[in-house]
Amino acid sequence: MLGDLIGEERGETTGIRVLSTDGGHPVMEASFQATGTLLGTGVKDMGTYESVVRADGTLFGEGQGVIMTEGGDTITWHGSGVGSLDEGGSVHWRGSLFFETAAAEFSRLNAIAGVFEFEVEASGKATAKVYEWK
Secondary structure, three states: OEEEEEEEEEEEEEEEEEEEOHHHOOEEEEEEEEEEEEOOEEEEEEEEEEEEEOOOOOEEEEEEEEEEEOOOOEEEEEEEEEEEEOOOOOEEEEEEEEEEOOOHHHHHHHHOEEEEEEEEOOOOEEEEEEEEEO
């Protein structure tokens, strides 16, 4: 069951690389930095994901990153999702995240999946919302 909103971020793409164009399916890598909140605490999130354009024009992506809290705790994440491009050049992602942390304050993240909405404008500006999946 989709649960509570546990995190929100705003940020921007910091780099893009083309990794392959074999078979007519481009594979790209993108990195981003964002700030926001997770479980009510201020955070900075840095991540990189790799995406492939599939035959029907949709995207499949996988990524990983690290979240640093304002209190100095570290949370890592791995995720995967599907995306779609719109005519204006924005990308709309939906997917899941899995967290790992040794920080007692955030330990509940180790036992849940996060479901995300990640929107990237053509300019590279990005917003994200993460919901708890129970």
